[in-house]
Amino acid sequence: DSGVTQTPKHLITATGQRVTLRCSPRSGDLSVYWYQQSLDQGLQFLIQYYNGEERAKGNILERFSAQQFPDLHSELNLSSLELGDSALYFCASSATRGGEKLFFGSGTQLSVL
Amino acid sequence: GQNIDQPTEMTATEGAIVQINCTYQTSGFNGLFWYQQHAGEAPTFLSYNVLDGLEEKGRFSSFLSRSKGYSYLLLKELQMKDSASYLCARLSGNTGKLIFGQGTTLQVKP
Numbered sequence: 001d002s003g004v005t006q007t008p009k010h011l012i013t014a015t016g017q018r019v020t021l022r023c024s025p026r027s028g029d030l031s032v033y034w035y036q037q038s039l040d041q042g043l044q045f046l047i048q049y050y051n052g053e054e055r056a057k058g059n060i061l062e063r064f065s066a067q068q069f070p071d072l073h074s075e076l077n078l079s080s081l082e083l084g085d086s087a088l089y090f091c092a093s094s095a096t097r098g099g100e101k102l103f104f105g106s107g108t109q110l111s112v113l
Numbered sequence: 114g115q116n117i118d119q120p121t122e123m124t125a126t127e128g129a130i131v132q133i134n135c136t137y138q139t140s141g142f143n144g145l146f147w148y149q150q151h152a153g154e155a156p157t158f159l160s161y162n163v164l165d166g167l168e169e170k171g172r173f174s175s176f177l178s179r180s181k182g183y184s185y186l187l188l189k190e191l192q193m194k195d196s197a198s199y200l201c202a203r204l205s206g207n208t209g210k211l212i213f214g215q216g217t218t219l220q221v222k223p
Contacts, residue, residue, distance in 0.1 A: 002155060031209060043156070043200065043213040056208035090155060098209015101146065104155035 003027065004105035006091050012111045018079040021108045025072055025093030031055070032074040033094075033102060034066055038087040049074055050097045081112045117214035119201050124220045130189050133217045135201030139182040144204035146211060147175050147186045151197045159186065159199075188219075196221045 003026035013019055025032050034046040045058035049068035060066075063081075068074045078085060088109050092102035116138035125131040137145070144163040148156035162168055162177035162184060174187040186199055198218050202211040 002157075004155075033210060035213075042215040043202075045210050045212060048208060048210050056206075056210045058210065088153075094209055096209075098204075098207060100209070101158045101161060102209075102211060104157070106155050107153075109153075 002103040002105065004091060004093050004103050006089075006105035006108050008108060009106065010109045010111075012113065013081060014113055015081055015083060017081050017112075018077065019081065019110065021076040021078070021089055021091075021110075023074045023076070023091030023093075023105060025074070025091075026103055029093035029095050029103070030072065031094045031097055032068055032072070033092040034060075034074070034076050035090045035092065035104075036087050037090060037107075038084075041087075043090070046076070048098075055097060078110070083112050086110055086112045117201055117203055117212060119199075119214045119217045121215065122218045122220070124222060125188075125191055127191055127193060127221055127223050129191050130187065131191060131219065133186045133188075133199050133201075133219065135184045135186070135214060137182050137184070137201070137203045137214075139179065141206055142179065142182075142203060143206065145175075145177050145184045146202040146204065147173075147184075148200040148202060148213075149197050150200055150216065156200055191221050193221050193223070195219065 005024040046060040048056040119135045147159040150156040160175035198216040201214040
């Protein structure tokens with residue numbers, strides 16, 4: 001158990017819908033990272049937050065947004081869902097703003113039908 | 114995966130040694146990680162190299178050559194449970210974000 005909690009574990013929805021994925025980092029960790037993993041793309045970095053502020057952005061679509069709250073939990077919002085958004089979404093956390101190993105949650109499997 | 118290259122698949126025999134190679138783009142390099150990921154599960158940390166040389170940790174060792182943009186993960190005394198995907202990841206810039214390769218799926222056979 002990494003100490004990073006993600007909910008829900010599985011999510012099935014339809015095209016055009018909007019979903020919210022939730023992540024609670026390890027106790028004391030200030031950075032949260034979101035990754036998308038699909039079969040043909042591997043683990044793709046989406047976005048990083050540090051202590052409530054956006055710190056780095058990857059190949060995140062405009063239909064996707066995220067935020068980190070004062071209690072340090074984070075949410076990833078995916079809207080106008082398309083079939084190609086079906087993937088495993090991982091959250092990871094680290095103690096500081098970067099440079100050390102990441103601890104990954106067990107992921108949310110999103111299926112868009 | 115953003116200029117990180119590793120073989121897609123490898124097969125090895127239980128009890129043997131296997132070396133998984135990784136090459137990466139050297140610009141903006143700040144460190145190299147290896148993660149293990151079983152199918153459908155979270156990646157778990159294996160090793161971190163920031164200086165040249167070999168880091169040994171039990172049955173697993175990792176090597177880095179910064180000038181060559183090259184790393185390898187060495188797994189000794191292979192066990193069936195080592196069948197998994199092995200992800201090479203480069204630490205990018207000073208933000209802490211990791212850029213992952215596509216991963217190498219290792220199958221250990223009896």
